[in-house]
Amino acid sequence: MVKRILYPVLQFAAFLGLLFVGGMWDSLNMSYEMRQMANGTPLSAVHPLMATIKVPLGSHILIAQGVLFATMLLVLILLIQAIAKKLKPWAFYTLAAYVLAAIVAYATKMGLPPSF
Numbered sequence: 001m002v003k004r005i006l007y008p009v010l011q012f013a014a015f016l017g018l019l020f021v022g023g024m025w026d027s028l029n030m031s032y033e034m035r036q037m038a039n040g041t042p043l044s045a046v047h048p049l050m051a052t053i054k055v056p057l058g059s060h061i062l063i064a065q066g067v068l069f070a071t072m073l074l075v076l077i078l079l080i081q082a083i084a085k086k087l088k089p090w091a092f093y094t095l096a097a098y099v100l101a102a103i104v105a106y107a108t109k110m111g112l113p114p115s116f
Contacts (some may be wrong), residue, residue, distance in 0.1 A: 011063045011077065015070045022066020023109055066105065074098045079101035088106040 021028075029052060053064040077094050081087045 007090070008097045011094055012097040012101050014073060015098050016105060018069040018073055019066035019101060019105035022069045023063050023105070025063055026054075027034070062109075067102070070098065072102065077110035 013110050019097050053068065055062045070087065074094065078087070078091060
């Protein structure tokens with residue numbers, strides 16, 4: 001009984017954490033590059049950790065790294081569930097945690113649409 005509540009909550013927290021870290025990926029790359037330059041690395045040898053994927057959404061710019069990281073974790077969890085033959089009872093909870101985390105991350109990052 002506790003597993004049915006605890007696993008989706010932990011998955012939701014992991015998805016939300018990855019979406020948060022991925023949303024801050026541009027600033028993480030910049031701080032990494034600044035540290036490299038402060039340590040004396042020549043500018044031509046400074047490389048980011050990973051290229052930033054930016055998607056324009058209206059007046060906002062979405063950093064898509066978080067979606068990429070969370071989707072990779074989703075695929076990994078579903079693959080482990082399929083190997084363990086536990087896909088049928090748990091896949092719905094995993095997908096629901098992913099979708100709910102994406103909705104919460106989008107709502108907090110972009111703001112809720114205005115009500116008319």
